[in-house]
Amino acid sequence: MSDAPTAAQPTDFIREMIRADVAAGKHGGKVVTRFPPEPNGYLHIGHAKAICIDFGVAKEFGGRCHLRMDDTNPTTESMEYVEAIKRDVRWLGFDWGEHLYFASDYFERFYELAEKLIMKGRAYVCDLPEEVFSKEYRGTITEPGKESPYRSRSVEENLELFRQMRAGKFKDGEKVLRAKIDMASPNMKMRDPPLMRIKHAHHYRTGDKWCIYPLYDFAHCLEDSFEGVTHSLCTLEFESARELYDWVIQATEVPHVPKQTEFARLNLTYTVMSKRKLQKLVEGKHVSGWDDPRMPTLAGLRRRGYTPESIRELIARTGVAKNISTVDVALLEHIVREDLDRRSPRVMAVLRPLELVVESWPEGEIEELDAPYWPAGTEPGEDVKLRGSRKLPFSRVLYIERDDFAEQPPKGWKRLAPGRKVRLRHGYVVTCAGVEKDASGQIVRVRATHDPATRGGATPAGEKVDGTIHWVSAARAVDVEVRLYDRLFLVENPGEGDKDFLEELNPASLTVLTAKAEPSLAAAKPGDRFQLERTGFFIVDEDSKDGAVVLNRTVALKDSWQKVVAKSEGAPSSRDVSSKREKEKKEKGREAEKKPEPAATELSPEAARLRDAHGLPPETARILAQEPVLLDLFSAALDAPNGKDLAKPIATLLANDLLGEIRARKLEKVPFGGAAVAELAGLAKAETISTAQTKIVLAEMLATGKAPKAIVDEKGLAQIASADALAPIVEQVLAENADAVGRYRAGNKNVFGALVGMVMKKSGGRANPKVIKELLEKKLG
C-alpha cells in the first residue's frame, strides 16, 4: 500500500483498449480522461472507483485527467458540494493540476451548437407538454413512437422560437429543443430526445444569466469534445446513451471526437450506494450527516478512520469489468486491517470495566512499567509518530474487561476465571483468588494475587499461563468516549426485492461507551490512530476536546473466539444462510432449464434438402439455409472441381467460422467466391494447413480477398508433418518444461495439451498436432 511496492500493473479491458489505441496512434497517442461529478451531493466509495480509474489510467499512460463539475441542472447544485468534491478527490490522493472545469462555463457554446443543429435541420422546438410527449408520442419499448406535430417547423421558425426561449419568453416546460432523430428507433434514447429545456432557476455559478439549460446527453459528449477528452469512461447504465453521444458529436461536427466506454459500478455488501438512499439516511436522521462514520461516503469513511490507501487498494483488487457485482465488505475490512496494522501503535483501554484487586500489591504503590508501542515483528510505517515505548502505571486496583472474566469458564477459555492464571499484558502474571458479588448476584470485583517474578509480563522458563488480557490502572485511568461502529445494515443487499431498506438498518450500528484508557491516551489528537489491544483499530475523532478524547472504531480486530462462541450457540451467520439460499436458487434454475425436452427443431424444406443431399448435420444445414450469403457461397463452392467431395467441410467452414464474422461485421457479401472456399476446405482436408490455420487464412481472405493458396504461401503457413522435423522441437520443449513433464507423470493429464500447445507455438503454428501427439506420447511413455 502506501510504501509497499504495488504488485503487477493492473490490467483490464479498458486499459487494454487504451493501450491498443495508443499503439495505433489514435489522438496522436495522447490519453485524456475526466472525472465528471455533478456537484449535488457527497462523493461515495462508488465514485472512488471512477476516480481511481479515470485518474489512474491517465497517469499510467502519461496523460491527464480533468476534474469537471457537470453542473447543468441549476436546481440541485451548490458550491458547498464543489468544495466537498475537491477535498475528497484530493484526499483520495489524486491531483487534477490546472484542469478543473465546469460545464456551466460552456453554456454559451452549447447554445451556439444548438442553433447550429437547428440550422442544419437536425433539431426543432417542440411545444408538446412533457406528459403528452411521454404518453402519446414516445411509444413504448415494443411499439414505435410517432412524430411530434412540431417536428416539421421551418428552420426560421425554430430559430426564432429558440431565441425567444433563451430570452425568457416562455415558462418552464412550455417548449423544449429536441434532436430530430427517429421516433421509431429501437433505442428509446434516440426517439427525438430533448437537448435544451427551460428552467427559470438561479444557477450557483451563472446566476440568472440563463433560463435554458442543456440536458446530460447533449452536454456531456460536447464537454468531452471541448476538453479534448480521448476516453470518456463511465458506468454501465450509460450504455444505451452511447448511440446518442455519438450522434451529437457527429451532428454538431465538433472537431474532436471522444469515445465513451462503460464499466460496472462498485457495490458493497451491507450498505447502500444510491444518492437517493443516502439522502434518505441523512434526512431521516438515521445517521448524523453525510460524514457519519457509518456512511459509505468518502467523508464518512475518512472520519471512520479508513485510509485513502485502503480504498485505492480495494479498487485495485476488485478490478474493472462489465459484470454487475457486489463486493463483500469483508474484503475492505481485511484491507484496512492490513493497512492499519502498520500505522497504529498499540495501547490499552478497557471498554466495559470490571475491577480487579491485586491483593498481594501494596496499597497506594504505583509502579511505572515500560510497554512497547509495537509488538515484536511489526514494522511501523514511515509516517507513524509513536515509536519505542511508553510508561504504564501498575497499581493495586486495576480494570479488566468484563468479557475477560468468567465464573464458570466454557471449554477453550483462555482468560481469567477462579483459580486460573493469566498474564496482564506488559504487567504481571496474576492468579484469580475469588470474586465479590452484590446483593443481586452481579460480579462487582475480582480478587487476585500477582507473581513478582513476572514483572513486565515475562514468564520464567517453562511457566505456562492461561492467556493474556489487557488492563489499565484504576488510579491513573483516563475516561475516553469510544464510538463502536458496526455495519449500517443487517442484510447484504438492503432494499433487495420489495423490502424497505430503512427497515433493514442495523439498530446496533453505533454503540457509545465511556472506556477506561491508559494515561498516554490523554494526549491524543484528532486524526491519531491506535490499536486498542485485543479490541480494534481506532481513530481520534474531530469531536475530541482537550481532556475529552473521542475514539471512533474503524474496524474491529478479527475475533476467532467470538466465532467459536457463535457456533456453539448454533446460530448460522447471515452469510451462510444467504449463500445457501443462493445455491438453492441456482439449482432450482438449472432444474427448470433441464425440464423442457430438447424439442427436435423442425427444419425448413431447404435445410432438409441440404441435409439429405450432402449428409450435413441438421444444425449446419439449418444455418446455411437461413443465411443467403452462406448459401450462395455453398452452392458456388460445390461447383468447384473437388467441391462435391468437400461438401461437409465446406459447410462447417461456412456455418462455423464465416458466420460469426459476417454477423459481427454485418457483411452483405464477402470479397471471395465459392471456389476460394472450396480451395480452403481442400487445403485443410489435405492437411496442408491445420484447422487453426484455416481461421487465420479465412480472416485474411476476408480482409484482402486473396486466394487461400496464395495466402498460405505468402505467410508460410504450410503444415510441418514430418516427424524428423518436429522431433527436435518436441525434445526442446520437454527439456525446457521439466516441471510440466513432472506434473504430467504425476497424473495431471491436462498438461499434455499444454505441451502440444508449446510445440505448436515454437513451430509458428505450423506443426501438425497429430504428429506432435504421437511424438509426445512416445517420449512420455
Add this chain to the structure above:
RNA sequence: UGGGGGAUCGUCUAAUGGCAGGACGACGGAUUCUGGCUCCGUCUAUCUAGGUUCGAAUCCUAGUCCCCCAGCCA
C-alpha cells in the same frame, strides 16, 4: 416484450483455442506477551444443450437467467 449489456469457486477477478490461477471467505494446523499479526495446509467454479477442433471458459448454433433504457435528472 424492442434495443443495449452481462453470465467462471460463497464473493470479486484472471486465463485473448493449450496445466481453470489469484485474492477475500470458510475450515484445520503451527507460532505468538493481542483468541491480533505471521506462516502452512484444505475446500469450492466455467449458465444449459448441441456442434466445430488433436485440444473449447474461449469459436459456432439454440436456449435459460440477470441488469440497463420509456426524466424536460446526471
